[in-house]
Amino acid sequence: MFFRLLRLILVVIVAAAAQPAFDAMAQAIGQGSAQLIADQTKVIQDLTAKTDGLEKKIADNGEDDAGLVDIRLQLEDMSRAALTSALAFRSRINDINNRIEVLGPPPAQGQPPEPAIVANERGALTSEKAEINAVIASAQNLSIRINGLVDRIGAMRSELFRSVLTKRYELSDALSPQTFSDAHDQFAGLYKAVASWLTFAFRYKFEAILAATMMALVLAAVLLVGGRRLFGRVFEADPSVEEPSYLSRLSVAFWSTLLPTLALGAFLASTVFFFNYYNVLRGDIGIFLNALLSVIAVVFCVNRLTNAALEPRLPNWRLIPVQTSPARWLVRLTTAMAVVIGFNYFLTVVNDKMGSPLSLTVARSFIATIIVGVILILMGLLRPFRAGDGSWRPWPAWLRYTAFALGLFTIAAAFLGYIGLAIFVSVQVVVTGTILVTAYIGFLSARAIGEEGGFADTSVGRWLSANSSYEETALDQLGLVVSIAINVMIVLVFLPLILLMWGFQPGDIQAWAYKLATGVTIGSVTISVLGIFTGIVVFAIGYFLTRWFQGWLDGSVMARGKVDTGVRNSIRLAVGYAGVALAGLVGISAAGIDLSNLALVAGALSLGIGFGLQNVVSNFVSGLILLAERPFKVGDWIVAGEVSGTVRKISVRATEIETFQRQAVILPNSSLINNAVGNWTHRNKLGRIDIRVGVAYGSDVKRVHALLLDVARSHPMVLKNPEPFVLFVNFGAAALEFEIRVFVADVMNGNIVQNDIRFAIFETFEDEHIEIPSTPRAVVETKKHEPWPIDDDKTEVETAEQERLEAEAAAEMKRLAKTRRKAPKPDPD
Numbered sequence: 001m002f003f004r005l006l007r008l009i010l011v012v013i014v015a016a017a018a019q020p021a022f023d024a025m026a027q028a029i030g031q032g033s034a035q036l037i038a039d040q041t042k043v044i045q046d047l048t049a050k051t052d053g054l055e056k057k058i059a060d061n062g063e064d065d066a067g068l069v070d071i072r073l074q075l076e077d078m079s080r081a082a083l084t085s086a087l088a089f090r091s092r093i094n095d096i097n098n099r100i101e102v103l104g105p106p107p108a109q110g111q112p113p114e115p116a117i118v119a120n121e122r123g124a125l126t127s128e129k130a131e132i133n134a135v136i137a138s139a140q141n142l143s144i145r146i147n148g149l150v151d152r153i154g155a156m157r158s159e160l161f162r163s164v165l166t167k168r169y170e171l172s173d174a175l176s177p178q179t180f181s182d183a184h185d186q187f188a189g190l191y192k193a194v195a196s197w198l199t200f201a202f203r204y205k206f207e208a209i210l211a212a213t214m215m216a217l218v219l220a221a222v223l224l225v226g227g228r229r230l231f232g233r234v235f236e237a238d239p240s241v242e243e244p245s246y247l248s249r250l251s252v253a254f255w256s257t258l259l260p261t262l263a264l265g266a267f268l269a270s271t272v273f274f275f276n277y278y279n280v281l282r283g284d285i286g287i288f289l290n291a292l293l294s295v296i297a298v299v300f301c302v303n304r305l306t307n308a309a310l311e312p313r314l315p316n317w318r319l320i321p322v323q324t325s326p327a328r329w330l331v332r333l334t335t336a337m338a339v340v341i342g343f344n345y346f347l348t349v350v351n352d353k354m355g356s357p358l359s360l361t362v363a364r365s366f367i368a369t370i371i372v373g374v375i376l377i378l379m380g381l382l383r384p385f386r387a388g389d390g391s392w393r394p395w396p397a398w399l400r401y402t403a404f405a406l407g408l409f410t411i412a413a414a415f416l417g418y419i420g421l422a423i424f425v426s427v428q429v430v431v432t433g434t435i436l437v438t439a440y441i442g443f444l445s446a447r448a449i450g451e452e453g454g455f456a457d458t459s460v461g462r463w464l465s466a467n468s469s470y471e472e473t474a475l476d477q478l479g480l481v482v483s484i485a486i487n488v489m490i491v492l493v494f495l496p497l498i499l500l501m502w503g504f505q506p507g508d509i510q511a512w513a514y515k516l517a518t519g520v521t522i523g524s525v526t527i528s529v530l531g532i533f534t535g536i537v538v539f540a541i542g543y544f545l546t547r548w549f550q551g552w553l554d555g556s557v558m559a560r561g562k563v564d565t566g567v568r569n570s571i572r573l574a575v576g577y578a579g580v581a582l583a584g585l586v587g588i589s590a591a592g593i594d595l596s597n598l599a600l601v602a603g604a605l606s607l608g609i610g611f612g613l614q615n616v617v618s619n620f621v622s623g624l625i626l627l628a629e630r631p632f633k634v635g636d637w638i639v640a641g642e643v644s645g646t647v648r649k650i651s652v653r654a655t656e657i658e659t660f661q662r663q664a665v666i667l668p669n670s671s672l673i674n675n676a677v678g679n680w681t682h683r684n685k686l687g688r689i690d691i692r693v694g695v696a697y698g699s700d701v702k703r704v705h706a707l708l709l710d711v712a713r714s715h716p717m718v719l720k721n722p723e724p725f726v727l728f729v730n731f732g733a734a735a736l737e738f739e740i741r742v743f744v745a746d747v748m749n750g751n752i753v754q755n756d757i758r759f760a761i762f763e764t765f766e767d768e769h770i771e772i773p774s775t776p777r778a779v780v781e782t783k784k785h786e787p788w789p790i791d792d793d794k795t796e797v798e799t800a801e802q803e804r805l806e807a808e809a810a811a812e813m814k815r816l817a818k819t820r821r822k823a824p825k826p827d828p829d
Contacts, residue, residue, distance in 0.1 A: 542583025687747025
């Protein structure tokens with residue numbers, strides 16, 4: 001109670017002291033909030049009116065799939081606009097909530113009333129919040145309504161697709177004589193439309209037609225000549241190669257289909273573009289021309305694919321080991337199917353534009369599906385393989401029966417009146433089959449290129465190997481990158497084509513791409529491909545900037561400043577770790593990941609540290625201590641336990657030491673912090689080396705002392721200050737022991753100095769006839785084994801002689817024993 005009264009008194013004092021400022025501020029904020037509410041209310045009203053109009057269009061375009069897709073795209077844009085309108089109040093709502101929290105809850109019943117200025121402000125804030133919530137609720141309701149309309153469109157499109165496939169037509173009307181009359185009238189109308197357009201175009205638009213045609217031809221020439229110069233080796237089979245590799249055949253088949261098709265598509269698209277740019281095309285003629293060019297592109301692609309896979313002219317480049325004559329027939333039959341389907345599609349566009357009767361459309365589709373079914377059966381009846389005895393063998397059973405089943409199904413569906421289903425299956429067999437086969441060949445090519453040594457066997461790999469410094473390992477790594485790029489390209493190019501063939505509209509693909517780029521919500525997690533890609537790019541940029549800054553700082557700044565190597569290494573590592581960490585944080589933020597959401601991850605990581613990551617964290621912290629305190633640096637000679645060597649690298653987890661036997665020893669940083677470490681070159685490289693030598697007893701020790709001192713002083717690498725000295729250290733068991741102690745400027749050269757001094761001592765003692773005793777050693781006699789007998793007869797004789805001698809010796813021993821027993825007793829005297 002006391003604190004509540006104190007807070008109210010402070011509020012009243014502050015309000016009374018700054019009443020004019022508060023009034024002006026409240027008025028300005030109120031006007032700004034009112035304007036925002038008015039603006040967003042108008043936006044919501046406009047979106048509601050547009051939604052009403054689109055809802056009426058849905059009922060009117062119930063049979064138009066493309067129109068429904070366009071309406072759905074507009075509705076989705078409006079839904080995002082409604083949500084954006086609601087989010088416009090976020091900052092103001094937060095300000096109001098914070099202000100109400102500062103004011104505190106209103107006094108309860110029976111409590112003293114709050115000051116009028118506080119009550120007025122609370123009422124104004126509550127009223128404003130209610131108005132804002134009303135606008136937000138309207139936006140949310142509108143978004144819910146729009147989502148319902150989108151779901152309704154999805155259900156209508158599904159029903160429309162099912163009705164197209166399952167609808168049955170009466171063939172009696174389609175095959176009546178009236179159909180032929182309608183067909184004649186349609187072709188006459190088409191001829192008249194095209195002729196009138198040509199007359200008008202050549203009379204009034206001849207210069208424009210000529211300019212558009214020339215521009216398209218120039219572009220086609222550039223694509224043709226440039227493509228052959230750049231990619232000729234990639235998509236042209238070399239007749240001189242007798243046994244091309246499987247990868248070469250795959251690559252030629254894939255690229256000889258894809259690149260020319262893309263080039264033709266670019267030429268046809270440029271033709272339509274320039275004709276439209278110069279206002280040459282009329283509305284109906286433009287539709288007819290687009291359909292005709294699409295048919296040309298499809299037929300060309302199918303023909304290129306079959307020729308690339310079967311290669312009737314070059315048997316050694318075929319992907320499928322069929323004979324030449326069946327290969328030609330397969331190319332002809334496949335191209336014929338593409339022509340039939342393409343011609344049917346073109347006539348469908350003409351029928352729709354010219355308003356032809358339904359019976360004509362049914363008859364045309366009926367004939368097209370029957371032809372496609374017959375071609376499929378003929379392809380299944382082919383015998384493309386030749387056995388060893390010269391007989392012809394058919395396709396494998398599964399492939400042959402699949403062709404028969406598809407052909408018979410198409411024909412049966414057409415005769416039963418399911419024309420939509422029959423034409424759908426025919427289109428999928430030709431167009432989707434071509435797309436899938438091309439994509440499959442591309443995937444096989446990418447996999448072969450990604451294998452070890454695969455890229456080096458390609459024409460591009462051989463060219464890079466001959467004209468660059470790439471080694472085999474670098475080419476393999478480049479092959480992996482090329483393989484991934486080809487796979488991504490295949491997915492991006494062929495997946496939309498397959499979706500379009502299966503009834504989806506470009507608007508569907510556009511909507512999916514937008515959702516995939518902006519974010520896909522799974523539960524409470526939103527995954528944005530665009531955000532992830534942005535984060536990766538930002539991190540990569542930060543990483544390379546860090547590496548560049550490291551190199552510049554080390555090579556330009558510290559190297560010119562003559563900074564110690566160890567200090568340079570510590571600073572470079574610290575800058576590198578800090579830069580990578582900063583790049584990671586910025587990349588995570590750019591990816592749209594809220595760093596505050598990582599609190600759970602941090603908690604789990606802390607738990608893991610408490611149980612299983614203690615050693616890892618200990619080594620990490622120890623590495624930071626080593627980099628900061630620098631008890632040793634790169635290039636120092638240290639001794640850590642049984643390990644002695646030169647420090648080569650200090651990282652945050654472990655330190656690399658290279659022994660003098662060139663062995664790399666990786667020591668965890670915690671062991672270097674917790675245990676004693678000797679550093680021979682900590683402050684400088686000055687060091688002392690000791691050399692022991694012994695002389696024989698009886699030598700003149702004074703003379704020995706003087707000679708050893710002269711030898712030490714005469715070495716050029718021994719320092720004069722501190723001065724070398726010689727100690728008479730011990731009376732040994734076999735020698736009088738002396739020790740030479742000298743100082744060198746670089747202790748790393750100690751072995752060289754020791755070696756030179758020992759040689760000098762040996763030569764000096766030899767000249768002075770001073771003996772260096774050695775420890776006596778025991779002589780061990782080795783028992784010589786008897787050689788292996790060479791002559792068996794000689795061995796038997798020697799053995800018998802030895803046995804005789806042993807028997808005589810035994811008899812003599814017995815005789816002597818008896819003689820001793822019979823000997824007289826000695827005389828007692």
